[in-house]
Amino acid sequence: MDPLASDRKLYFEDVGIGVVLETPGITLTETHVALFGGLIGDRPADPQAVPELLPLCLSSGLGWRAPQPPLVVLAFMGFEWKFLRPARIGDTIRCVSRSLTKRLMKEGGVVIEERNILNQRDELVQGGKLTLLVAKRPAEGHSPAEGTAS
Amino acid sequence: MKPDSGLCFEDLQVGDEYRSPGRTVTEADIVIFAGLSGDYNVLHTDAEYMKASLYGERIAHGLLGLSVQHGLLARSMPDRAGERFVGLKWKFKGPIKIGDTLHARARIVAKKDTDEPGWGVVTMERQVLNQRGELVQEGETEHLVSRRLG
Secondary structure, three states: OOOOHHHOOEOHHHOOEOOOEEOOOEEOOHHHHHHHHHHHOOOOOOOOEOOOHHHHHHHHHHHHOOOOOOEOEEEEEEEEEEEOOOOEOOOEEEEEEEEEEEEEOOOOEEEEEEEEEEOOOOOEEEEEEEEEEEOOOOOOOOOOOOOOOO | OOOOOOEOHHHOOOOOEEEOOOEEOOHHHHHHHHHHHOOOOHHHHOHHHHHOOOOOOOEOOHHHHHHHHHHHHHOOOOOEOOOEEEEEEEEEOOOOEOOOEEEEEEEEEEEEEOOOOOEEEEEEEEEEEOOOOOEEEEEEEEEEEEOOOO
């Protein structure tokens, strides 16, 4: 029986170095800012300002909407990030990312991903490098439970 | 937060330390963050799937932990004049589970001049600990702070 198309996932072996992936965009609204501010308990003084962490937080969801199967990430290990220009309510942001390196380990592999957040004027708003632990493709007939990395 | 008032670059000293109160991370926080960010990874949203995983249960998004830490410390530190977040380096050391109580600590570790007159850069080291004193996240943040005028 053929596997369902919806079962398709990307594993460490499938990560293409240097392949550029672009996500759809999302327009930043007062609602995003109010929800985020309420959740973390801190709001900017300027009502049109977007908290610096908000585009970063939205970028993970944008990645899920990009037109390729999801990468089986076992753990988000860490990242470096720069905040280059402020985002304003009404801006539309999208992510452009590519994998820079990958290194096989005993449990999965480590992938360094460069991720940039651009606005509707193609200006770089924020960007950096993320270190991800990605699952290896399982042997036929088995699938790894995400989160089982040592 | 008023950007035109608050401590200036000259008022901040290397070695200044801050500690936040605790905040218990709830299922609601994770569900709201998944909805806001669009990150519905099973790690955070599928309790049945996670029973078979290393963690045994859903865990919070790493970026939720980072954002909660930011709010906790923003409420625990005096406002800084004209402050802009310019960069960070961050590591996710351990999982955050529903019901864990986090608190955050920060210490100013460096101050330096920038090319822009009227501004200085302050670097802070930060740690996020749970109720067992375990380090769950840590990193370094960089902030532009206004110098005193005149």
